[in-house]
Amino acid sequence: MFDPSKLQMLENRLVKVFKHxxxxxxxxxxxxYRVYDDDIPEFPFSIELYEDHIYVAEYQRQHGMEEEEHENWLDSSLGVISRVLEVPLEKIFVKQRQRKASRQEQYEKLSFESHEMTVQEAGLSFKVNLSDYLDTGLFLDHRITRGMVRDAAAGKKVLNLFCYTGSFSVYAAAGGASQVTSVDLSKTYLAWAEENMRLNGFDVAKHRFVHADVLQYLDTLPEEEFDLVVLDPPTFSNSKRMKEFLDIQRDHVSILNKVLSATKPGGVIYFSNNYRRFVLDSDRILAAEIKDITAQTMPFDFQQKLIRKCYKITR
Incomplete structure (x- = not known):
């Protein structure tokens, strides 16, 4: 049942966290940046600010409300969000998401009216879409990791696997990479990655955009080809277009060893994934050094919510 008096809890929480x-x-x-993530059980939202717009994802759960009551609850909640974050209701976009959506499901298109805008991060421009997909096109939790890639990219050949909309590729190019190869199974996201490169004035002809199933693509890579690799795979993927089913806990050793073989001696892989119970099987990974950099790559707006693991792996 919707209890309007509980809206005060949401308001108090938002006032407190938003100020800080x-x-x-x-x-x-x-x-x-992210403002709120499921902080109060009665309000299972993720709330992110994209400049002067807000993106709200409502996590699915058994709420026991009839449809009309749920709409009233949602409208009342959005009223509080609008007031506290000082953003008009017409600039708030809402999505409903399942807690355990595979990345492939997350990427399915949701609606046909598009709200796209260009946002800035660290002096770079990115297209985000607040209306059509479950994710906006820019994973905010990797802000610091992207900066690490930019700092390390000068003169390097960079490989970005499961590249999504290419934000890591843009950062690598901005850091002076000699060539960036971006690989993804989705033509939509590869085109978006190219668009992000162009938005920042990079010559897309200098870089490579490869439409491929990453698991198969790894078997085609020459040895010792890349200086720097970004590997941010989904936890699970069973896309119809993939030949094999991906399970990152089961498959990470074989994937990483193939990537290491394509990396030059002394080269670096930034590997991350969102599986909360992930355990790295470091003894079977053929690397010179493995550092867990999860804590140092966690931005200020994700401090309370450890949502992923991140490693720096040196060949």
């Missing part, structure tokens, strides 16, 4: 996060974001010159 907005200060930090302004100090760091960050305009896209």
């Amino acid at each position: 996060l907005r200060k930090t974001a302004r100090r760091q010159n960050i305009t896209c």
Whole structure:
């Protein structure tokens, strides 16, 4: 049942966290960040600010409300969000998501009216879509990791696997990479990655955009080809277009060893994934050094919610 008196809990929480996060974001010159993530059980949202717009994802759960009551609850909640975050209702976009959506499901198109905008991050431009997919096109939790890639990319051949919309590719190009190869199974996301490259003034002819099933593509890679690799796979994927079913806990050793073989000696792989119970089987990975960099890549707006693991692996 919807209890309107509980809206005060949401308001109090948002007032408290937003005051603190907005200060930090302004100090760091960050305009896209997460404000709230399922902090109160009665309000199972993720709320992200994209400059002057808000993206709200409602996690699916058994709420016991009739449809009309749920609509009233959602409208009332959005009213609170709009007021506290000082963003008009017409600039708030809402999605409903399952807690355990595979990345492939997350990427299915949801609606046909598109709200696209260009946002800034660290002096770079990215197209985001607030209306059509379960994710906007920019994973905010990798802000720091992207910066690490930019800092390391000068003169390097970079490989970005499961590249999604190519934000890591843009950062690598911005860091002076000699060539960036971006690989994804989705033509939509590869085209988006190219668009992001062009938005930032990079010559897409200098870089490679490969439409492929990554698991099969790994078997075609020459040895010792790349200096720097970004590997951010889904936890599970059983897309009809994939030849094999991907399970990152089961498959990470074989994937990483194939990637290491395509990496030059001394080259680096940034590997991350979102599986909460993930355990790295480091003894079977043929690397010179493996560092868990999860904590140092966690931005200020994700501090309370450890949502992924991240490693720096050196060949």
